[in-house]
Amino acid sequence: MEISRQQVEHIAELSRLALSGSEVDLYRTELSAILSYMDKLNEADTRAVPPQEHACPVSPHLREDRVKASLPGGEILMNAPDRDGGHIRVPKVIP
Numbered sequence: 093m094e095i096s097r098q099q100v101e102h103i104a105e106l107s108r109l110a111l112s113g114s115e116v117d118l119y120r121t122e123l124s125a126i127l128s129y130m131d132k133l134n135e136a137d138t139r140a141v142p143p144q145e146h147a148c149p150v151s152p153h154l155r156e157d158r159v160k161a162s163l164p165g166g167e168i169l170m171n172a173p174d175r176d177g178g179h180i181r182v183p184k185v186i187p
Contacts, residue, residue, distance in 0.1 A: 094128040095120055 100120045104111045111119065165178060174181040 093124065093131055095123045095127060 097116055097120055100116050101111070102118070104119075106186065111148070135159075169175050169180065172180040
């Protein structure tokens, strides 16, 4: 499917793009090639292909919950930039 210079200029205007003459010619060629490829894809018989959300099966990659020991409080507090006794001090968020 061929696209005209006027169509490319119209698309550029709608997109608020300032194209030079050589850019209009370049995009006319490229857009024509894309539309020709889409026409070729439209020739494929897809009536027996069910609609899909994804090309590959998607499943959540979640692990099972497991109970395990947490880090000792002293180790956690070693990395805290500001502490108050056995607690981590953070900036006030709510006035």
